[in-house]
Amino acid sequence: MNEHQITAYLQENNSQKIKFAFADIDGVLRGKLIHPKKFIDGLQSGYGFCDVVFGWDSSDVCYDNVQLTGWHTGYPDKPCHIDLSTFRTVPWQENIPFFLGDFSDPDGNGLAACPRSLLKRITKQCEEMGFHPEFAQEFEWFNFKETPQSLQDKNFTKLQSLTPGMFGYSILRTSENNEFFNDLFNLLAQFNIPLEGLHTETGPGVYEAAILHTHVLEAADRAVLLKTAVKEIAYKHGIIATFMAKWNENLPGCGGHIHQSLWNKDQSENLFYNGSDTNKMSDLHKQYLAGQLYCLPHILPMYAPTINSYKRLIEGAWAPTTITWAVENRTTAFRVLNSSEAYTRLETRIPGADTNPYLAMAAALASGLYGIKNKLSLDIPQTIGNGYQNAANGKIASNLYDATMDMKNSAIAKEILGNDFVEHFTQTRLWECKQFAKSVTDWELKRYFEII
Known part of the structure; x- marks a missing residue:
């Protein structure tokens, strides 16, 4: 819908309020309810939003190590611009009109x-190279019979899973919570998030959705x-959903894999496909993959944006630990799927469910484009068999601090993502490391409290 059509819609439906939101650096949606007049008046100039939303962490604690905003700037308003193309209504909230926004012009400046502005900038580069970027993300998450209050009261311990046992791809377990399961599929579709599939994963109360x-x-x-x-649909059913990468050391982690391919501008040809190649991969596909392999340590x-992310990236846990690729191999960092021309694509398997999708997709696309721009050859051999045992090209960093320092000092990261973004983002990750370093964990109490 354009501005005229949306204005007409609001009038015809007597809309009394509009909700809009944007994603902060952690991918947390921040937003407001506004009056229709405020909405219409701000369509061109934007809506003032305190820039503390990019100056604090996921717990609303202000960073003391970033330059973009802080007490030194007075936390001024910055204009958030609504993207009219994101219009939808929220079916579980009386179909209130909803929009997404960001803090940039149409080109991402x-x-x-x-985060959304960054992805817009990378997307513009891609399209200027003549490509249409086709993407999708899939998520795994755990569900619990809890409430926000019970989580606090229980101190996040002894939580009751939605269902017991390890029941991957179970028809039985989804039937047990049929109303919730069907609400997810149906309400998400009405909210313009069409799912390709929804099923249980292995683990108590785990679901997986592919968009x-x-x-x-x-x-x-x-x-x-x-x-x-x-999370909001789960609330309706007395359920808490978590997208933590690894909530329990004895259970599988939660992935957020990204599927991607490049097409010609009219989307009539998948540029990743070459039927005469052994692996049905075009030269463009190989360059794109080579770029992701090369850039991985830099971004x-x-x-893997949190301390917890790296608890998932361990051997034998359905998440990669080595810089590897292969066709149809779930032990490698990058998996090529080539069952048909229409579905030939690359799956980047490093991201967990805790990722900010804008940042994860921006990193994947920027890395792939780097490979194309520099005509990188796919010199890393395809892994045959167990990717965990193939560290010939290096291993994925095992903690957030090391990964962040690699990115902070990387000329490659600054080239493909921009100096200002890399500086701000890596400072927020170092802040996260600092907060964790001063905490006393349950593991430390159990290990040292009595015996030392």
């Missing part, structure tokens, strides 16, 4: 810290919205 593929910016919008939408925190 603006606030360097804004239908689309243009990369819309794919990221869908992915960001899915995480919040799932890893975009795929």
Whole structure:
């Protein structure tokens, strides 16, 4: 819908309020309810939003190590611009009109810290090279019979899973919570997040959803919205959903894999496909993959942004630990799927469910484009067999601090993502490391309290 059509819609439906939101650096949606007049008046100039939303962490604690904003700037308002193409209504909230926004112009120029703006800039580069980027993200998450209050009261311990036992791809377990399961599929579709599939994963109360593929910016919008939408739909059923990468050391982690391919501008040809190649991969596909392999150590925190992310990236846990690729191999960092021309694509398997989709997709696309721009050859041999045992090209960093320092000092990261973004983002990750370093964990108490 254009501005005229949306204005007409609001009038015809007597809309009394509009909700809009944007993703902060952690992928957390921040937003407001506004009056229709405020909405219409701000369509061109934007809506003032305190830039502390890019100056604090996921717990609303202000950073003391960033330059973009802080007490030294007075935390001024910055204009958030609504993207009218994101219009949808929220079916579980009386169909209130909803929009996504960001802090940039249509080309993505603006606030360097804004994740959606970064993806817009990378997408523009891709399209100027003559490509249509087609993306999708899939998520795994755990569900619990808890409430926000019970989580606090129980101190996040002894939580009751939605269902017991390890029941991957179970029809039985989804039937047990049929109303919730069907609400997820149906309400997400009504919210313009169409799912390709929804099923249980192995683990107590684990679901996995694959979102239908689309243009990369819309794919990221869908992915960001899915995480919040799932949580809100879960609330309706007395359920808490978590997208933590690894909530329990004895259970599998939660992936957020990204599927991607490049097409010609009219989307009539998948440029990743070559039927005469052994692996049905075009030269463009190989360059794109080579770029992701090469850039991975330089941008890893975009795929694994939290302390907890690295608890998932361990051997034998369905998440990669080595810089590897292969056709149809779930032990490698990059998996090539080539069952048909229409579905030939690359799956980047490093990201967890805790990723900010805008940042993860921006990192994947920028890395792939780097490989194309520099005509990188795919020199790393395909892994045959167990990718965990193939560290010939290096291993993925094992913690957030090391990964962040690699990115902070990387000329490659600054080249493909921009100096200002890399500086701000890596400072926020170092802040995260600092907060963890001063905490006393349950593990330390159990190990040292009595015996030392």
